Amino acid sequence: xxxxxxxxxxxxxxxxxxxxxxxxxxxxxxxxxxxxxxxxxxxxxxxxxxxxxxxxxxxxxxxxxxxxxxxxxxxxxxxxxxxxxxxxxxxxxxxxxxxxxxxxxxxxxxxxxxxxxxxxxxxxxxxxxxxxxxxxxxxxxxxxxxxxxxxxxxxxxxxxxxxxxxxxxxxxxxxxxxxxxxxxxxxxxxxxxxxxxxxxxxxxxxxxxxxxxxxxxxxxxxxxxxxxxxxxxxxxxxxxxxxxxxxxxxxxxxxxxxxxxxxxxxxxxxxxxxxxxxxxxxxxxxxxxxxxxxxxxxxxxxxxxxxxxxxxxxxxxxxxxxxx
Amino acid sequence: xxxxxxxxxxxxxxxxxxxxxxxxxxxxxxxxxxxxxxxxxxxxxxxxxxxxxxxxxxxxxxxxxxxxxxxxxxxxxxxxxxxxxxxxxxxxxxxxxxxxxxxxxxxxxxxxxxxxxxxxxxxxxxxxxxxxxxxxxxxxxxxxxxxxxxxxxxxxxxxxxxxxxxxxxxxxxxxxxxxxxxxxxxxxxxxxxxxxxxxxxxxxxxxxxxxxxxxxxxxxxxxxxxxxxxxxxxxxxxxxxxxxxxxxxxxxxxxxxxxxxxxxxxxxxxxxxxxxxxxxxxxxxxxxxxxxxxxxxxxxxxxxxxxxxxxxxxxxxxxxxxxx
Numbered sequence: 001x002x003x004x005x006x007x008x009x010x011x012x013x014x015x016x017x018x019x020x021x022x023x024x025x026x027x028x029x030x031x032x033x034x035x036x037x038x039x040x041x042x043x044x045x046x047x048x049x050x051x052x053x054x055x056x057x058x059x060x061x062x063x064x065x066x067x068x069x070x071x072x073x074x075x076x077x078x079x080x081x082x083x084x085x086x087x088x089x090x091x092x093x094x095x096x097x098x099x100x101x102x103x104x105x106x107x108x109x110x111x112x113x114x115x116x117x118x119x120x121x122x123x124x125x126x127x128x129x130x131x132x133x134x135x136x137x138x139x140x141x142x143x144x145x146x147x148x149x150x151x152x153x154x155x156x157x158x159x160x161x162x163x164x165x166x167x168x169x170x171x172x173x174x175x176x177x178x179x180x181x182x183x184x185x186x187x188x189x190x191x192x193x194x195x196x197x198x199x200x201x202x203x204x205x206x207x208x209x210x211x212x213x214x215x216x217x218x219x220x221x222x223x224x225x226x227x228x229x230x231x232x233x234x235x236x237x238x239x240x241x242x243x244x245x246x247x248x249x250x251x252x253x254x255x256x257x258x259x260x261x262x263x264x265x266x267x268x269x270x271x272x273x274x275x276x277x278x279x280x281x282x283x284x285x286x287x288x289x290x291x292x293x294x295x296x297x298x299x300x301x302x303x304x305x306x307x308x309x310x311x312x313x314x315x316x317x318x319x320x321x322x323x324x
Numbered sequence: 325x326x327x328x329x330x331x332x333x334x335x336x337x338x339x340x341x342x343x344x345x346x347x348x349x350x351x352x353x354x355x356x357x358x359x360x361x362x363x364x365x366x367x368x369x370x371x372x373x374x375x376x377x378x379x380x381x382x383x384x385x386x387x388x389x390x391x392x393x394x395x396x397x398x399x400x401x402x403x404x405x406x407x408x409x410x411x412x413x414x415x416x417x418x419x420x421x422x423x424x425x426x427x428x429x430x431x432x433x434x435x436x437x438x439x440x441x442x443x444x445x446x447x448x449x450x451x452x453x454x455x456x457x458x459x460x461x462x463x464x465x466x467x468x469x470x471x472x473x474x475x476x477x478x479x480x481x482x483x484x485x486x487x488x489x490x491x492x493x494x495x496x497x498x499x500x501x502x503x504x505x506x507x508x509x510x511x512x513x514x515x516x517x518x519x520x521x522x523x524x525x526x527x528x529x530x531x532x533x534x535x536x537x538x539x540x541x542x543x544x545x546x547x548x549x550x551x552x553x554x555x556x557x558x559x560x561x562x563x564x565x566x567x568x569x570x571x572x573x574x575x576x577x578x579x580x581x582x583x584x585x586x587x588x589x590x591x592x593x594x595x596x597x598x599x600x601x602x603x604x605x606x607x608x609x610x611x612x613x614x615x616x617x618x619x620x621x622x623x624x625x626x627x628x629x630x631x632x633x634x635x636x637x638x639x640x641x642x643x644x645x646x647x648x
Contacts, residue, residue, distance in 0.1 A: 011375070011376070012372075012375070013375050013377050014377070026372070029372075029373065031371065031372070031373075035370065035371050039370050044520065044548075045520050046359065046363050046518045046519075046520040046521050046552070047355065047359050047517055047518060047519065047520060048336075048350070048353075048355070048519060048520055049353065049355075049513070049519040049520065050520055050522075051335070051336070051337050052335075053337050053338070077401040077405075077522070077544065077545075077546070078541070078543055078544070080540075080541035080542065080543055081401075081539075081540055081541055081544065083541075084538070084539050084540070084541055085539065088539070103541060106538070189373070193371055194370045194371060195370075195371065195372060195373040195543075196368065196369050196370040196371060196372055196373065196374055196546060196547030196548075197370050197546055197547070198374075198401070198543060198544075198545065198546040198547075214408070214430070215405075215408050215409065215412070216404075216405055216408070217402070217404035217405055217407075217408055217427060218404065219402055219404055219519075219522060220401065220402070220405065220522075221401075221522065222401070222520060222521055222522040222546050222548060222549060223520030223521070223522075224368075224520075224546060224548050225546060228370070
């Protein structure tokens, strides 16, 4: 299978060249297909260095959204950079729950992959996503706090909550405290559907926040990231509507998949995982009909499907899946 | 003097609150007041993760602009982050030429400040800017290569060329090679006048480029930074015109300052430094007339002036300077 598509979602230009076809549907990511709509109407001051006060205001409004004091929140140009810089600060030894997001295994040199079940009983630094990607498994906040207590005298709990926004009940961000070895990573691009903005947040004890700021310098974000993020996190009407809509759209995807005999898994409404005999063959069949999905090199039975944007997209997906 | 203004240029919101006044002129930075004009007409794909191929295309066109192979160029979300991450990779011991850009003293823990004259005769890792900021002193490319040879068996030469675009003759970027311990930092925002985009480049041996990519992850830049950078570096007509215009505008600023008895220094056309008996008093006088300049906490005689945007701005500056 071509590494362009198993490495990460989003390689649609390469897919177009490889498979041809037109009017592609990109279901290779877990990005909300109904983005926050305000970006196009914003004007950005590209000329000046972003004002540090504007950055602080974004961090304050995001902190309020996460349910934590602003002093624990460090904005980063994409949670990917936040994960990597924080991993270097924390250091090893560490384990990361696998399968999950590829970067989790690269955050701390020498980190050892661990299954979700075996990892929960052990101490030491643990990296995981909640909800997890690609299987969508969610650990509730009480169980996550129990995991935190089990880290022992030196271990950190590093939780990637990139997909937590759709249902914040499972988030542990509000438990971040200077006395806890807990860091939570949030992503703007997925729930708000604007991954090209490159905006994320590290929620951490103040010493970690200070060390991150030292590595990032004073202007980590573009003028656009600050303006879009500040407006979007304040748009509670849109946030509430998206939280109501996404589960309905995911239920429609589930119903279609189950009608065709698949057993979709996942608690995040932004994607579903299906387990099939030959995921590569199904990936290829969908791609030849201009639908890009997400296969996994080391999991030949898994295919992840992003949320179709509308009924027509869902119907096109269904037509190809049914035409096996 | 208030740390809002000696810490770095650009704190204009704080200045407005502190001094009142309207219709402020910001001369506190070295950012081209005539930005590349194409950004407003570009449409950005905020929804998708930026395609890795688009990032590679930007790096290729920037590399061509710098006169080096693309494999030596790593795009970063602002040269500030590039300086800091590279400093952590190189490590100490090190010296940085001072006074210069504040970050140079923070790139490598324990780095020792050194005067430009004493530093040139010694080996070991050396951090400097060319042209330098705030004094605008430029070292020609031959002298810079001599500095590189003097690093000895382990030392690196780290050159911040944030202000090199207006006159690339002094750039040493084309000398970067896998066999040299030379890293050059380039900034998009200053010459192109678009500091809010957050775009910079580290030009380095391939091993450094690879280590930086590992720290940054796959999507270091926003969709806007990729689109604006790709279009601007390709706009040779605008680049040539800006290179012709900026020295003329700087000469007009010089002529005005000299008429009033100042002795401006600096070879970058984007700013001038003046040496006065009481820079704080002059800073305050200008700020009370809504002109923000750049004082320096440890250099009480220095005031840096960015390039006025037009004749009216130059005249306003002259009127306040003359009314002493």
